[in-house]
Amino acid sequence: MSGKGGERGERKMETGIAAVEKVGGRxxxxxCFSKYPLKLIVPNKVGSSKTxxxxxxxxxxxxxxxxxxxxxxxxxxxxxxxxxIGRNALLAVIPDPVTCFSxxxxxxxxxxxVFSDSxxxxxxxxxxxxxxxxxxxxxxxxxxxxxxxxxxxxxxxxDSVLLEQASTCSIAERMQEYHVxxxxxxxxxxxxHVQNQVQDEVKKMMSRHFxxxxxxxxxxxxxxxxxxxxxxxxxASCSAFGPQAIGVVVRIAAVTTESVYMFLRHxxxxxxxxxxxxxxx
Amino acid sequence: MDCDMExxxxxxxKTSPADHLQQWSQWQLLDSILPTGGFAHSSGLEAAVxxxxxxxxEDLKFYIIQVLENTGxxxxxxxxxxxxxxxxxxxxxxxxxxxxxxxxxxxxxxxASQGSALLRVAASIYVEIxxxxxxxxxxxxxxxxxxxxxxxxxxxxxxLGFDSSTSQRAYMFITMRDVVSAATRLNLIGPLGASVLxxxxxxxxxxxxxxxxxxxxxxxxxxxxxxxxxxxxHGYLFxxxxxx
Numbered sequence: 001m002s003g004k005g006g007e008r009g010e011r012k013m014e015t016g017i018a019a020v021e022k023v024g025g026r027x028x029x030x031x032c033f034s035k036y037p038l039k040l041i042v043p044n045k046v047g048s049s050k051t052x053x054x055x056x057x058x059x060x061x062x063x064x065x066x067x068x069x070x071x072x073x074x075x076x077x078x079x080x081x082x083x084x085i086g087r088n089a090l091l092a093v094i095p096d097p098v099t100c101f102s103x104x105x106x107x108x109x110x111x112x113x114v115f116s117d118s119x120x121x122x123x124x125x126x127x128x129x130x131x132x133x134x135x136x137x138x139x140x141x142x143x144x145x146x147x148x149x150x151x152x153x154x155x156x157x158x159d160s161v162l163l164e165q166a167s168t169c170s171i172a173e174r175m176q177e178y179h180v181x182x183x184x185x186x187x188x189x190x191x192x193h194v195q196n197q198v199q200d201e202v203k204k205m206m207s208r209h210f211x212x213x214x215x216x217x218x219x220x221x222x223x224x225x226x227x228x229x230x231x232x233x234x235x236a237s238c239s240a241f242g243p244q245a246i247g248v249v250v251r252i253a254a255v256t257t258e259s260v261y262m263f264l265r266h267x268x269x270x271x272x273x274x275x276x277x278x279x280x281x
Numbered sequence: 282m283d284c285d286m287e288x289x290x291x292x293x294x295k296t297s298p299a300d301h302l303q304q305w306s307q308w309q310l311l312d313s314i315l316p317t318g319g320f321a322h323s324s325g326l327e328a329a330v331x332x333x334x335x336x337x338x339e340d341l342k343f344y345i346i347q348v349l350e351n352t353g354x355x356x357x358x359x360x361x362x363x364x365x366x367x368x369x370x371x372x373x374x375x376x377x378x379x380x381x382x383x384x385x386x387x388x389x390x391x392x393a394s395q396g397s398a399l400l401r402v403a404a405s406i407y408v409e410i411x412x413x414x415x416x417x418x419x420x421x422x423x424x425x426x427x428x429x430x431x432x433x434x435x436x437x438x439x440x441l442g443f444d445s446s447t448s449q450r451a452y453m454f455i456t457m458r459d460v461v462s463a464a465t466r467l468n469l470i471g472p473l474g475a476s477v478l479x480x481x482x483x484x485x486x487x488x489x490x491x492x493x494x495x496x497x498x499x500x501x502x503x504x505x506x507x508x509x510x511x512x513x514x515h516g517y518l519f520x521x522x523x524x525x
Binding site: 145155156157158159160161163164166168169175181203209211212213230231235236241253 | 328330331332333334343346347350354377378380381382384385386387389485488489500501502503504505506507509510511512513514516517518519520
């Protein structure tokens with residue numbers, strides 16, 4: 001496999017760059033630079049040495065990119081990732097979920113440029129906050145933008161999720177009993193079997209939860225008296241996108257973080273031969 | 282060709298007795314009797330009911346408000362831009378962008394279906410705007426365009442001479458109209474109750490319109506992920522009345 005890894009940074013302040021290319025038949029880090037507050041770590045060995053893959057970990061000094069602190073002076077904590085994935089290459093972005101603390105403001109943007117035979121797995125997810133402290137969707141603002149462009153800047157996938165406390169409806173009200181939302185993107189010809197499996201299984205899993213309510217005469221919406229099945233603890237839907245349905249996106253809402261870890265472990269397990277280990281294993 | 286279209290819409294504004302005649306076109310465009318097939322879609326309400334996200338009248342109101350918020354944040358920029366620049370080239374760019382932005386397959390198909398129907402109807406009705414039929418003839422065969430609803434709606438409003446503020450408000454109105462209608466057909470509420478609810482929510486819809494109007498498409502985002510997920514589940518329903 002050959003291809004480039006992640007390129008990180010805004011125009012003015014590039015804090016890190018990494019490049020992965022095929023050198024002598026093996027995926028090799030040909031460039032790796034990072035400066036404070038970002039650190040890129042490339043462990044020597046992750047998983048089987050038979051697997052041709054490079055793992056790059058990102059860390060941020062001061063508590064991690066993944067935990068987002070209170071905003072000061074309404075400044076927004078922002079991070080940008082730009083990546084180019086070469087022909088027949090695979091990039092997997094598989095982070096832990098973002099956790100925004102109360103009153104935090106967080107914005108991230110990830111831009112991926114691919115060819116029609118590039119492969120991409122992106123997991124992008126967020127939890128409701130520090131459960132121990134009773135925080136539930138108390139941050140001020142969270143914005144996550146994921147964009148995928150196909151050869152010559154053709155927009156393939158443009159998604160932006162914006163969660164902002166609003167007078168009409170707080171984030172907690174919108175999320176109800178769900179504490180985690182997640183998005184998984186699976187793109188590329190090498191991953192067709194992963195896509196098919198996810199689509200089939202999500203459909204099977206979700207179909208159980210839908211039933212036509214038994215109508216009483218006229219309107220059935222009388223009271224809470226109908227005891228019956230409750231809402232699913234994990235709700236998900238799957239959509240194909242792009243020309244020839246080259247990509248699949250799964251969106252998930254769940255009551256517990258652990259259930260999403262299980263979902264990811266299960267559905268991304270088939271990536272093990274490509275990555276050397278089971279993601280979230 | 283673009284110049285001709287610009288002159289044409291300028292003529293429309295100049296020669297028609299502005300407000301009065303325009304109102305007839307405006308009301309017809311927003312009338313539920315216009316055969317655009319809007320009633321085949323429930324904005325995910327049917328799936329929400331079957332998965333017990335909407336169980337009582339308060340749930341219904343809350344659901345509709347979230348649909349309006351998502352419509353405002355995600356689609357209003359497309360209506361805005363299309364109505365401000367109602368030419369075919371701009372429309373086509375918006376159509377391609379929205380195709381990539383509607384990542385939810387259910388809502389993407391619903392949007393294309395409603396947009397196509399709206400363009401077909403508008404091309405037949407508004408014969409004083411031949412560009413509509415021309416556009417349709419050009420792009421229908423090639424498969425290059427999806428004819429998404431929001432840009433088509435904005436384009437037609439722009440070509441009819443409506444200001445962009447009215448166009449955006451109108452789009453929110455028809456969205457609300459269609460979800461409320463779906464609620465009656467799902468037997469969640471009676472026709473009178475639905476009308477009462479619609480009026481009750483009107484000031485919220487106006488708030489949303491003001492909040493999300495006049496933004497560039499680069500800012501389009503979704504704000505109600507749960508609604509999006511539930512709508513995406515429409516394909517998993519065993520028994521269904523609606524297409525989405």
